[in-house]
Amino acid sequence: MFIVMLRTIILYFIVVITMRIMGKRQIGEMQPFELVIAIMVSELASLPMQDTRIPLVHGVIPIVTLLFLQAVISMAELKSEVARTIFSGKPSIIIKDGTIDIKQLKYDRFNINDLFEELRLQGYYNIEDIQYAILETSGQLSVIPKTELEPVTRQDMKIKTTQDLLPVTLVLDGKINHHNLKVVDKNTSWLSSQLKQNNIASVDKVFIALIDSKGKFFYQLKEGGTD
Structure with missing residues (x-):
């Protein structure tokens, strides 16, 4: 029992350190290759915890290997447009000038109900009010409204203000x-x-x-x- 507890604690800290080194992205913001690595790390860590016959090092080495692989891919993406396209894909324009691109919607397997839900969550209810809606590589939807419908800023109204500071x-x-x-x-x-x-x-x-x-x-x- 004590051995199982000790192995679990060791693997827990190894996984936490691994995820911290990978970066601060939330699960919904991860690129596909990062999400795959995160899932594989959790699976690899669980095996030595469940089966004490598996040497602890057999769980640690694959985790470290995946961490190294993630670092290599991230570095390649920083330096190469081709690598970014292969591992992360490209953003897709779902709506342009108030019109839904049906072919792109089908290509990305992003159904119309999901699209409307994302738009509502961001405070947009009419398709014709949107200049661009872009499906990012992380799966999040970025919405750019038409210029005439953008909220009025203090700068537009020429109101003098002081910059807010970080609390x-x-x-x-x-x-x-x-x-x-x-x-x-x-x-x-x-x-x-x-x-x-x-x-x-x-x-x-x-x-x-x-x-x-x-x-x-x-x-x-x-x-x-x-x-």
């Missing part, structure tokens, strides 16, 4: 993130003064405190109280 967490569950304090050019004295201004006796009572996208100090107490 930075300073306190999480009562613990100060000193690295993030340095990122926003603040220190613990400044944080303490902010807490005092909001009548917070101790940082231990804070569930989360951050600098939001507008540069404002925001906090929420563990009891649920907010600014």
